[in-house]
Amino acid sequence: MTIFEKVLEIYQEYYICLHCLGRMFSLLGTDTTNYDRGKSLLLTMAMENHRVYLSRHENHEEAIANLKILAEKAMFAPAQSVLNREGIEYNTLIISEKCYLCEDIFSNISSYAKIAIQNLNNLEFKDILVGNALNSQIVNREDTFKAQFNLLNSESFKNHFNREVGKELSNNLKKPSEFANPDITVIYTLSFTSSEVTLILRSIFIKGRYNKFIRGIPQTHWDCRACRGKGCESCNFTGKQYKTSVEELVSPEFIKETKAEGLKFHGAGREDIDVKMLGKGRPFVLELRNPKVRTLNLEKIQKKVNKKNKKKIKISDLVYSSKEQVKNLKFNAENTKKVYRALTSSMENVTKEKFEALLHKLKIVFENQKIQQRTPKRVSHRRADKIREKKIFQIDGKFIKPNVFEFIVEAQGGTYIKEIIHGDNGRTTPSFTEIFGFPIECKKLDVLKIY
Numbered sequence: 001m002t003i004f005e006k007v008l009e010i011y012q013e014y015y016i017c018l019h020c021l022g023r024m025f026s027l028l029g030t031d032t033t034n035y036d037r038g039k040s041l042l043l044t045m046a047m048e049n050h051r052v053y054l055s056r057h058e059n060h061e062e063a064i065a066n067l068k069i070l071a072e073k074a075m076f077a078p079a080q081s082v083l084n085r086e087g088i089e090y091n092t093l094i095i096s097e098k099c100y101l102c103e104d105i106f107s108n109i110s111s112y113a114k115i116a117i118q119n120l121n122n123l124e125f126k127d128i129l130v131g132n133a134l135n136s137q138i139v140n141r142e143d144t145f146k147a148q149f150n151l152l153n154s155e156s157f158k159n160h161f162n163r164e165v166g167k168e169l170s171n172n173l174k175k176p177s178e179f180a181n182p183d184i185t186v187i188y189t190l191s192f193t194s195s196e197v198t199l200i201l202r203s204i205f206i207k208g209r210y211n212k213f214i215r216g217i218p219q220t221h222w223d224c225r226a227c228r229g230k231g232c233e234s235c236n237f238t239g240k241q242y243k244t245s246v247e248e249l250v251s252p253e254f255i256k257e258t259k260a261e262g263l264k265f266h267g268a269g270r271e272d273i274d275v276k277m278l279g280k281g282r283p284f285v286l287e288l289r290n291p292k293v294r295t296l297n298l299e300k301i302q303k304k305v306n307k308k309n310k311k312k313i314k315i316s317d318l319v320y321s322s323k324e325q326v327k328n329l330k331f332n333a334e335n336t337k338k339v340y341r342a343l344t345s346s347m348e349n350v351t352k353e354k355f356e357a358l359l360h361k362l363k364i365v366f367e368n369q370k371i372q373q374r375t376p377k378r379v380s381h382r383r384a385d386k387i388r389e390k391k392i393f394q395i396d397g398k399f400i401k402p403n404v405f406e407f408i409v410e411a412q413g414g415t416y417i418k419e420i421i422h423g424d425n426g427r428t429t430p431s432f433t434e435i436f437g438f439p440i441e442c443k444k445l446d447v448l449k450i451y
């Protein structure tokens with residue numbers, strides 16, 4: 001069966017628009033639109049049948065019948081003109097019908113684009129992608145139709161719609177289509193009678209480092225333990241366990257500048273609440289969700305955040321980042337070296353000489369060795385109970401008073417430093433307490449460096 005015969009077969013039963021006709025043969029012929037493909041098909045058929053009609057040969061009657069199908073059922077204007085010119089009557093009573101396959105969605109592409117354009121007002125973006133969720137009625141009708149006429153070279157309604165609206169949007173907005181990582185994805189939820197537009201704005205990622213100069217604030221917001229964030233008397237109806245956090249001190253300026261709907265703070269590991277983060281700071285990535293503004297003056301934001309939080313926290317080295325870097329950040333946190341300073345107190349008084357001897361022993365036991373660390377008691381309510389092996393690289397110590405010593409510990413990321421010192425009742429082994437032979441407690445801990 002030729003394409004022409006198939007087209008006639010279709011129109012004897014259904015009216016479909018030129019866009020949809022072209023879509024049924026979309027894989028045939030390239031470098032053209034479905035609309036042009038459909039129109040060319042019908043025009044060629046009108047021309048061929050006109051030729052046969054004029055030749056007055058055999059098939060003369062058939063040519064007239066075919067022209068009538070094109071004029072009446074396909075409502076194809078050039079076929080109507082041919083019949084008019086040749087003085088052949090045809091039925092003009094069939095008033096304009098809606099396309100069986102799209103119910104004229106494809107004839108109204110510009111109005112679909114318009115809905116999105118209104119929604120895109122006031123948003124900053126450099127490229128765009130269109131997607132859609134089709135109502136099952138559209139899909140089922142199309143599938144049944146293709147099966148009925150055995151149409152094997154067609155394209156999907158979905159692709160066709162996305163491309164046409166995408167083109168219209170690109171032309172109107174002067175923004176290119178981007179498939180891999182568009183700033184904005186416009187999703188149409190489409191049925192024959194309704195359409196709804198949802199926008200997905202790609203998150204912005206910003207990488208930097210933070211310092212924490214005070215003790216007592218966590219890295220990120222913690223829900224109140226009593227009410228789980230709902231607000232209760234014990235949290236003064238704030239829903240928070242701690243008044244503030246590094247995240248909460250850093251984020252307002254970013255939210256303000258990007259007009260984002262939400263934010264997630266990804267840290268390269270985290271220090272305890274009572275631990276300072278000194279030196280060059282700890283890497284973090286801010287993920288700003290649904291941002292309306294994407295071009296930021298990072299230097300200006302950094303200055304503002306730092307000025308506002310002087311002596312509490314500081315951020316530095318801000319650069320644009322990506323989702324992939326968040327994954328790296330988490331992965332690297334476990335594998336990078338960190339340097340800590342611990343101020344400790346001992347249950348027994350020792351002389352400076354005794355301390356030096358103990359420190360020497362400590363170095364032999366720990367340096368470049370692996371320790372076994374079972375999940376500490378204090379975090380066991382939120383972390384799986386298991387034994388982790390961590391490497392200690394270097395240890396240095398300073399005698400301050402007979403029962404006060406300062407240690408510098410260089411360890412693998414994720415090592416629980418306080419536990420290496422006091423031993424956590426044997427859950428961490430070896431420990432300073434174990435080597436010294438009497439309890440050592442960590443009083444103050446600072447992170448000095450993260451490699």
Ligand SMILES: [Zn+2]
Pocket residue numbers: 016017018019020021099100101102103104105106
């Ligand atoms: Zn159609």
Ligand SMILES: [Zn+2]
Pocket residue numbers: 224225226227228229230231232233234235236237238239240
């Ligand atoms: Zn509460």
